[in-house]
Amino acid sequence: MSVVSAEFLSSCSLFSPSFQKQPRVFRRSNRRNSPPVLVAEMVRVPHVLTVAGSDSSAGAGIQADLKACAARGVYCSTVITAVTAQNTVGVQGVHAVPEDFVGEQLKSVLSDMPVDVVKTGMLPSEAIVQVLLQTLDEFHCQALVVDPVMVSTSGDVLAGPSILSSFREKLLPKADLVTPNLKEASALLGCPQIQTLADMRSAAKLIYNMGPQHVLIKGGDLPASSDAVDIFYDGETFYELCSSRIKTSNTHGTGCTLASSIAAELAKGFPMLPAIKVAKRYVETALDYSKDIVFGNGPQGPFDHVIKLKNNISSPSRKLVFNPDDLLLYAVTDSGMNRKWNRSITDAVKGAIEGGATIIQLREKDTDTRDFLQSAKSCLELCRSHGVPLIINDRIDVALACDADGVHVGQSDMPVSVVRALVGTEKIIGVSCKTPEQAEKAWMDSADYIGCGGVYPTNTKANNITVGLDGLKKVCLNSKLPVVAIGGIGISNAHSVIEIGVPNLKGVAVVSALFDTECVLTEARKLHAVLSDAAK
Numbered sequence: 218m219s220v221v222s223a224e225f226l227s228s229c230s231l232f233s234p235s236f237q238k239q240p241r242v243f244r245r246s247n248r249r250n251s252p253p254v255l256v257a258e259m260v261r262v263p264h265v266l267t268v269a270g271s272d273s274s275a276g277a278g279i280q281a282d283l284k285a286c287a288a289r290g291v292y293c294s295t296v297i298t299a300v301t302a303q304n305t306v307g308v309q310g311v312h313a314v315p316e317d318f319v320g321e322q323l324k325s326v327l328s329d330m331p332v333d334v335v336k337t338g339m340l341p342s343e344a345i346v347q348v349l350l351q352t353l354d355e356f357h358c359q360a361l362v363v364d365p366v367m368v369s370t371s372g373d374v375l376a377g378p379s380i381l382s383s384f385r386e387k388l389l390p391k392a393d394l395v396t397p398n399l400k401e402a403s404a405l406l407g408c409p410q411i412q413t414l415a416d417m418r419s420a421a422k423l424i425y426n427m428g429p430q431h432v433l434i435k436g437g438d439l440p441a442s443s444d445a446v447d448i449f450y451d452g453e454t455f456y457e458l459c460s461s462r463i464k465t466s467n468t469h470g471t472g473c474t475l476a477s478s479i480a481a482e483l484a485k486g487f488p489m490l491p492a493i494k495v496a497k498r499y500v501e502t503a504l505d506y507s508k509d510i511v512f513g514n515g516p517q518g519p520f521d522h523v524i525k526l527k528n529n530i531s532s533p534s535r536k537l538v539f540n541p542d543d544l545l546l547y548a549v550t551d552s553g554m555n556r557k558w559n560r561s562i563t564d565a566v567k568g569a570i571e572g573g574a575t576i577i578q579l580r581e582k583d584t585d586t587r588d589f590l591q592s593a594k595s596c597l598e599l600c601r602s603h604g605v606p607l608i609i610n611d612r613i614d615v616a617l618a619c620d621a622d623g624v625h626v627g628q629s630d631m632p633v634s635v636v637r638a639l640v641g642t643e644k645i646i647g648v649s650c651k652t653p654e655q656a657e658k659a660w661m662d663s664a665d666y667i668g669c670g671g672v673y674p675t676n677t678k679a680n681n682i683t684v685g686l687d688g689l690k691k692v693c694l695n696s697k698l699p700v701v702a703i704g705g706i707g708i709s710n711a712h713s714v715i716e717i718g719v720p721n722l723k724g725v726a727v728v729s730a731l732f733d734t735e736c737v738l739t740e741a742r743k744l745h746a747v748l749s750d751a752a753k
């Protein structure tokens with residue numbers, strides 16, 4: 218049984234035998250035949266070239282493609298076809314780039330940099346399409362993703378009807394994927410509104426017959442549907458790709474972002490359908506995340522590609538730069554001790570901060586992940602309100618999930634270089650070191666401080682090696698990073714530790730001296746007084 222309804226077919230004035238599918242020669246990268254180049258230890262990263270218009274509001278167009286590729290971990294180069302003046306209200310102006318100069322940009326990139334996937338967006342004139350096609354014949358890439366941008370979501374025309382025949386007859390036959398929304402699919406087919414999933418399937422088949430290898434019809438605008446359903450057609454099978462409809466007005470650029478994210482996944486080497494599924498999930502996650510962000514005064518806000526904007530407003534008092542003086546009185550929590558003294562972790566942290574702790578570490582060795590995350594969020598609120606950094610011990614996932622200020626890892630935890638790649642440049646990373654060699658490596662791996670111990674024997678950490686004051690001094694003298702001393706330190710011996718008198722030693726980290734006591738606040742206050750006195 219044919220899935221293409223007869224009514225739909227007959228309503229498409231442009232459906233004619235000339236759009237029947239032509240056999241297509243797969244283009245392959247010509248780099249395979251190139252002579253081997255000596256690039257010892259060099260890594261080539263996946264590369265998408267976007268050929269699109271600039272959007273001044275940066276939700277769509279070139280800006281969307283750059284951000285989406287960056288978010289997906291793929292390099293993106295750009296050929297600008299038009300400069301548009303846009304905001305959340307609509308499109309105020311379009312200035313097409315002369316086709317010769319589009320050609321020049323294409324040659325500059327393609328003659329020099331190996332491109333895996335070319336993705337097209339706004340192509341404002343037939344002449345630009347022509348230049349693009351000529352260039353693609355000259356320089357091969359692995360795949361061409363065509364987002365047939367015609368009308369902006371605000372309803373403004375970005376490529377007029379004159380472009381349609383070039384799209385149908387010349388560009389689509391070269392495409393590996395074409396990603397029209399419902400309006401663009403109607404325009405390509407010259408048929409009335411697409412209103413049902415059956416219409417979408419029919420449209421996908423008809424567009425497929427124009428020559429692309431795959432068609433993705435985006436059903437976001439389909440009336441009367443609670444889910445957003447896209448139809449993917451590969452010439453044999455129709456796939457319904459469903460996702461829940463996210464209530465947000467920050468959707469400007471969703472189409473460009475989806476197409477460039479698919480291009481990014483293809484560039485990484487994914488086959489078409491998995492690439493689309495991964496890209497769709499990314500788009501949905503970003504839409505969901507950004508639903509309550511406000512941009513501009515118009516009805517449609519830009520897409521938030523990096524999924525990070527809210528982090529920076531939810532914690533305005535967070536310190537951006539690590540201050541080594543914060544290591545002076547470093548309070549490290551212990552769930553067992555809090556249970557013993559029948560107090561919550563937030564009460565423990567509150568007492569430590571009010572007593573003078575200058576940095577807090579949550580070291581919860583036997584707490585369930587969910588409870589740990591919940592406590593971490595509460596403690597973070599407390600710490601932020603006092604301007605005290607919060608560090609999470611061992612658990613990078615928890616630190617990221619609650620947006621803590623940093624993490625502390627030991628020699629058998631996740632390597633510092635990996636931690637840095639995961640948490641980014643702004644988070645504080647502390648690392649436990651017992652030797653100058655470990656301290657040197659911590660510095661090389663871009664840690665921010667060193668925890669050195671055990672200075673004295675401790676009951677808090679099982680089988681801990683004691684390095685003594687001598688070991689501490691050796692590490693401090695050889696460390697390029699600030700050091701906090703740990704292990705068996707309390708009111709009775711903190712003075713002796715600070716007295717070793719090396720500039721890198723910035724303070725002491727304590728667990729039981731604060732938390733295995735009746736009143737955390739009182740003990741913190743006493744210890745703070747000792748440290749302040751010793752530091753004079």
Ligand SMILES: Cc1ncc(COP(=O)(O)OP(=O)(O)O)c(N)n1
Pocket residue numbers: 547549578580610611625626627628630647648649667668669678701703726
């Ligand atoms: C400030 C500080 N220094 C050292 C440690 C110990 O970390 P690690 O060696 O990873 O051991 P655990 O704390 O995970 O048992 C620390 N937590 N804090």
Ligand SMILES: Cc1nc(C(=O)O)sc1CCOP(=O)(O)O
Pocket residue numbers: 649668669670671672674675676677678681682703704705706726727728729730
């Ligand atoms: C967590 C930890 N790390 C150490 C190290 O030597 O790296 S000693 C230690 C426990 C410190 O607890 P207390 O202050 O109760 O002795």
Ligand SMILES: [Mg+2]
Pocket residue numbers: 610611625626627630
């Ligand atoms: Mg650890």
